[in-house]
Amino acid sequence: MWIELDGWMAKLRFSACHLIPHHPKCGRLHGHTYAVNVRVHGTRTGEFIIDFELLKEMIAQICSRLDHHVIVAENDPRIRITKNDDSVVIDIGEKRYQLPIEDIAFIPIDSTSAESLCIYVAGELARMIETSDLDVSRLEVRIDEGIGQGAGCMIDLDDGVSL
Numbered sequence: 810m811w812i813e814l815d816g817w818m819a820k821l822r823f824s825a826c827h828l829i830p831h832h833p834k835c836g837r838l839h840g841h842t843y844a845v846n847v848r849v850h851g852t853r854t855g856e857f858i859i860d861f862e863l864l865k866e867m868i869a870q871i872c873s874r875l876d877h878h879v880i881v882a883e884n885d886p887r888i889r890i891t892k893n894d895d896s897v898v899i900d901i902g903e904k905r906y907q908l909p910i911e912d913i914a915f916i917p918i919d920s921t922s923a924e925s926l927c928i929y930v931a932g933e934l935a936r937m938i939e940t941s942d943l944d945v946s947r948l949e950v951r952i953d954e955g956i957g958q959g960a961g962c963m964i965d966l967d968d969g970v971s972l
């Protein structure tokens with residue numbers, strides 16, 4: 810059995826800025842509204858697999874770290890990040906961006922593609938669910954980058970992480 814949340818309808822969304830280094834179009838700084846869609850497979854503990862409200866709170870917590878920020882993939886080998894006291898310089902080939910540090914969400918991923926953001930969000934959510942007493946066997950997450958396109962991944966919680 811599973812339950813699911815549609816991020817657009819359930820308002821599990823965030824708006825953020827990013828770029829894909831060296832991409833002809835997406836290499837320029839730009840933004841999207843993202844939605845986090847989640848399906849949770851498991852066995853009911855009492856009435857629920859997981860209370861919708863609890864699941865929404867968990868996802869909203871992850872969204873709030875990213876919302877209205879510039880997302881920077883800390884492990885992207887194509888970019889060089891120099892952190893100063895209150896600003897950050899990001900070098901990508903010939904391009905140099907200087908941004909206030911408070912505007913940036915540094916995320917430990919290798920790209921800010923929908924695929925990488927999905928792996929990050931799914932991993933964070935899996936950690937939250939694993940610390941609960943819930944009997945969840947599988948987590949499916951799909952991040953929509955605007956309406957009509959997205960990337961999904963799956964984590965089997967019984968046998969550890971498999972993305």
Ligand SMILES: [Zn+2]
Pocket residue numbers: 827828835839840841
């Ligand atoms: Zn984009």
